[in-house]
Amino acid sequence: MSKTIIRFGVIGCGLMGKEFASAAARWCHLTGIDFVPKITAVCDANEAAAQWFKENVSSVEAVYTDYKELLADPSVDAVYCAVPHNLHAQIYVDIITSGKHLLGEKPFGIDQAANQLILEAIARHPQVIVRCSSEFPFFPGAQQIYQWVQERKFGKIIEVEAGFWHSSDLDPTKVINWKRRIATNGEYGCMGDLGMHVLHLPMRFGWKPKSVRALLSKIVPERPDGQGNLVPCETWDNAILACEVDSEDQQFPMVLSTKRIAPGHANTWFIRITGTEWSAEFTTKNPKQVASLPYSPGGVQAWHLVDAPYKSAYGTITGGIFEFGFSDSILQMWAAFCDELAHGKQTQQPFYCATPEETAYSHRIFTAALESNKKGQTISIDWRG
Ligand SMILES: NC(=O)c1ccc[n+]([C@@H]2O[C@H](COP(=O)([O-])OP(=O)(O)OC[C@H]3O[C@@H](n4cnc5c(N)ncnc54)[C@H](O)[C@@H]3O)[C@@H](O)[C@H]2O)c1
16 A cells, blocks of 8 residues: 655654654554654754664654754645744744644643633634644543543443553652653643543543632652752642533543652543443553443343453554554654544544643643632633633
8 A cells, every 4th residue: 555654843852752753763664554654853952862862763763853944844744743842832823824734732832821822823824734643532431431532321320430640750869861851841740740531531532621620739849850959749649530421411520630649650640420220430551451231120230340452543563462552652653643643633533632622621621620629619610712
């Protein structure tokens, strides 16, 4: 099958920049697709960070330290941008203005004002395809839950709980980095880091909270700076948001949590929906398993636990009995983005990457959550406009 080659530039050659390169290198894993990404240029302000790309990604022809040079490079069709949050607004707006398509990282702007600037740039350049990275809904178990919600299997929804927990900051001796500073990570703290992952499915389902009561925690107040000093660790470590959803035909409570300090959890993304006719749960803690509980009046209430087959949005060479993991979800998300670049709205399958509008929704919720925590009150969220 002949394949459309999409020439990518990567801005930010850190953790996530490399994850993309690794997914692109594994593209032969996917079957039945007619598009392929090719990383032709990379940029990092720190020259040493691009070294890994020089050594490992043979398609890279140009290495820049100034992202504006990458944007002027005519060999680049689309950009993946994975830089600290304080740089999102400026760099994303410049990418969009250059006419190149963009997969940007969450939270898509350090705060609501920055997010708004990005959305305004998109409105000025509607021909550019812009999406936000969020890979967890591509796990087969999450796709199954997405399917069940589309089929309206739950009856009256009783409640929803969704979260993303890890414990990489439990160790108080861990040296501080940009993710623990307000200037670079933002006031949202853990919500900006992890919240888009939690909100991707609820937003896709149209579950917009009409109010939020937030409890935000700072658990480790100081960290070593790597030079013998202790410095303030400014950002929120954990957040619990109690939301009241009032969608077209359903009203229910929804508890969203993002935790950087959840002992025993490495990278646990989960969603649990209980309903009067069907309940379901998926967690990446048990990535093979999906739980469901059908109920009819007077019937038994028994959870059914099945090993979810490797049934991904895009076909792969992997047999159905094998396990799906984090790097598979990244690969699937990239397939969804490249599918849109190659085919516009005529994509092979319906689950598309998180949209800029969905990031704007997440910013409304996080901004209201900050206000709620500050005032100790429930804050209403106005979804008009
Ligand atoms: N989707 C996910 O699962 C996931 C996971 C982790 C991080 N992220 C997001 O990805 C983004 C980057 O996080 P990361 O963990 O890769 O960070 P990182 O610190 O590993 O990498 C960021 C890179 O950006 C570079 N950089 C800084 N300023 C720059 C500039 N002006 N021009 C070009 N490069 C510049 C840094 O030198 C660094 O190499 C953030 O938005 C973060 O929230 C997403």
